[in-house]
Amino acid sequence: MTTAPIEGGVRRNRVAAFFGRHPVGMILAAPYAVYIAVVFAYPLGFSLWISFQDYFFAAPGAIVDHPFVGFDNYTAVLSDPAVRQAFGNILVFLVINVPLTTALALLLAVALNRVVHARTFLRVAFYVPYVTASVAVVGVWLFLFNSDGLVNTVLGPLAPDPSWLVNEGLAMPVIAVFVTWKQLGFFILLYLAALQNVPKELYESASVDGAGAWSKFWSVTVPAVRPATALVVILSLITGANLFTEPYLLTGGGGPSGASTSPVLLMYQRGIQQGEPDFAAALGVLLVIGVLIVAFVNWRFIERRD
Amino acid sequence: MARWPTVVRYAVLFAGALLFLFPFYYMLIGSLQSEPDTSVGGAFPTSGLTLGNYADINSRVDLLGSLVNSGIFTGGVLLCTVVFGVLAGYALARLQFRGRGTLFVIVLLVQVIPFQLLLVPLYVLIVRGYGLADSYLGMILPFAINTTAVFVFRQFFLQLPDDLFAAARLDGAGELRILRSVALPLVRPALLTAVLLTFIGPWNEFLWPFLITKDADMQPLAVSLANYISNVASRAANPFGAILAGACVLAAPAVALFIAFQRHFTSTDLGSGVKG
Numbered sequence: 001m002t003t004a005p006i007e008g009g010v011r012r013n014r015v016a017a018f019f020g021r022h023p024v025g026m027i028l029a030a031p032y033a034v035y036i037a038v039v040f041a042y043p044l045g046f047s048l049w050i051s052f053q054d055y056f057f058a059a060p061g062a063i064v065d066h067p068f069v070g071f072d073n074y075t076a077v078l079s080d081p082a083v084r085q086a087f088g089n090i091l092v093f094l095v096i097n098v099p100l101t102t103a104l105a106l107l108l109a110v111a112l113n114r115v116v117h118a119r120t121f122l123r124v125a126f127y128v129p130y131v132t133a134s135v136a137v138v139g140v141w142l143f144l145f146n147s148d149g150l151v152n153t154v155l156g157p158l159a160p161d162p163s164w165l166v167n168e169g170l171a172m173p174v175i176a177v178f179v180t181w182k183q184l185g186f187f188i189l190l191y192l193a194a195l196q197n198v199p200k201e202l203y204e205s206a207s208v209d210g211a212g213a214w215s216k217f218w219s220v221t222v223p224a225v226r227p228a229t230a231l232v233v234i235l236s237l238i239t240g241a242n243l244f245t246e247p248y249l250l251t252g253g254g255g256p257s258g259a260s261t262s263p264v265l266l267m268y269q270r271g272i273q274q275g276e277p278d279f280a281a282a283l284g285v286l287l288v289i290g291v292l293i294v295a296f297v298n299w300r301f302i303e304r305r306d
Numbered sequence: 307m308a309r310w311p312t313v314v315r316y317a318v319l320f321a322g323a324l325l326f327l328f329p330f331y332y333m334l335i336g337s338l339q340s341e342p343d344t345s346v347g348g349a350f351p352t353s354g355l356t357l358g359n360y361a362d363i364n365s366r367v368d369l370l371g372s373l374v375n376s377g378i379f380t381g382g383v384l385l386c387t388v389v390f391g392v393l394a395g396y397a398l399a400r401l402q403f404r405g406r407g408t409l410f411v412i413v414l415l416v417q418v419i420p421f422q423l424l425l426v427p428l429y430v431l432i433v434r435g436y437g438l439a440d441s442y443l444g445m446i447l448p449f450a451i452n453t454t455a456v457f458v459f460r461q462f463f464l465q466l467p468d469d470l471f472a473a474a475r476l477d478g479a480g481e482l483r484i485l486r487s488v489a490l491p492l493v494r495p496a497l498l499t500a501v502l503l504t505f506i507g508p509w510n511e512f513l514w515p516f517l518i519t520k521d522a523d524m525q526p527l528a529v530s531l532a533n534y535i536s537n538v539a540s541r542a543a544n545p546f547g548a549i550l551a552g553a554c555v556l557a558a559p560a561v562a563l564f565i566a567f568q569r570h571f572t573s574t575d576l577g578s579g580v581k582g
Contacts, residue, residue, distance in 0.1 A: 025401030032394035043427035125323035133510035139553035
């Protein structure tokens with residue numbers, strides 16, 4: 001702590017009391033604050049406003065009124081069978097994706113953490129899907145999981161019929177596995193960071209107690225990386241809730257018969273393609289409320305166990 | 307510990323790594339085959355490789371133009387994030403001013419709210435309101451300052467010793483000067499990591515540029531390739547060959563940058579951001 005300079009001290013103190021000790025910070029942070037207000041806060045409010053109006057796209061310059069319709073859009077969203085199907089699809093996605101991501105990321109991070117040889121090669125291999133554009137890797141998955149693709153060629157008579165991406169029961173699981181593969185590198189990175197902070201003594205005292213590798217993993221590693229697990233679960237939930245590119249391209253717009261439609265794909269189709277932004281805005285609000293509730297429950301659950 | 311768990315660990319890791327890399331290998335092979343060959347042997351061709359698919363995709367999608375669009379979009383985001391993000395991160399970490407606490411809470415909140423909630427209002431505002439459809443500005447605006455990067459910059463500046471800043475201020479240096487000649491040089495390696503992570507976002511982004519660019523001349527490569535996949539692929543002689551050739555062109559810059567800088571892409575650099 002430095003003391004305020006003596007000269008002009010009183011005035012300086014009064015300024016400091018209001019603006020803080022470094023008012024220049026307000027100027028440095030201003031562009032970001034303005035950006036958040038324009039691109040984040042205002043659209044957020046606007047989204048809520050649209051969701052309570054009968055809102056439609058009008059010709060440029062035309063002045064139309066958007067009557068307040070209360071919860072009509074929300075009722076329309078909740079009673080729409082396509083919305084229920086999309087939320088069901090996301091549930092299937094999350095049930096496969098979240099546990100698979102968490103378990104594989106932690107196991108691979110623990111294994112990678114103790115690797116001495118070929119570190120660079122192994123790291124690059126696991127991270128590279130994460131840095132590559134979804135659109136690019138979707139291209140090759142389409143090729144692999146096509147009805148006469150390599151996967152079915154290898155499976156031969158075991159190949160599912162109808163094939164993976166056009167099979168109502170398999171389209172969403174394939175997307176869930178795709179996203180797990182695509183994002184895993186990032187989550188491995190998070191776990192590797194967390195593993196650096198696990199005190200070595202914990203492992204040593206577990207060894208003294210005669211614990212094997214597996215029991216050390218359960219009794220030392222898993223509890224020690226719990227905050228990272230909370231982060232991994234929340235981030236993979238958010239990724240899942242935001243699913244768009246994969247159902248749009250991999251299953252040709254959420255097919256077959258809507259079995260892989262995601263809420264965000266539905267927002268695009270209804271809000272922008274079919275010109276019902278009010279419906280899409282209400283759907284977006286409900287989606288985010290859902291994500292926040294699940295994230296909060298997850299956070300409380302992990303907090304309580306601490 | 308016994309020797310065999312180590313062997314098992316390496317075996318599992320290498321098997322996993324090959325499984326992770328195989329789609330990339332197959333992407334490259336598929337892009338070089340004149341006829342799609344989905345037999346097992348087709349994955350290991352010995353002859354008949356051609357660059358014809360690259361010429362094919364280039365005649366349907368303006369590859370160079372799309373790459374330039376991707377570059378401008380990504381470059382704009384990086385520039386804004388590095389300039390304004392570093393300023394905000396520095397202010398949040400090192401300066402006491404009114405509203406700092408509120409701003410930091412906002413930084414945390416913005417990271418939790420998914421972009422998709424803003425999809426409809428941003429589309430209405432940017433495309434219908436400001437008329438920024440088919441423009442670079444419209445593409446860049448929603449991503450201009452990456453909030454995660456602001457958070458990571460703050461963590462980097464927070465870790466520097468207090469004495470450094472106190473000494474520089476005693477010498478009468480202004481905050482901008484302290485930032486430029488004291489703080490920035492010390493966090494340069496970490497900064498590079500943050501820039502690499504920021505690069506991935508706009509380069510790979512599909513949904514937003516897809517929504518606002520209808521003019522093919524303005525589309526980044528991810529968008530023009532996706533449109534090719536969903537619309538015109540059925541008309542090409544070897545649609546998969548052309549798609550995979552486009553996919554290689556889209557993937558190559560990000561993968562090459564990542565491999566070149568992979569030693570900066572480490573858990574310790576990122577960890578300082580994650581630990582909070």
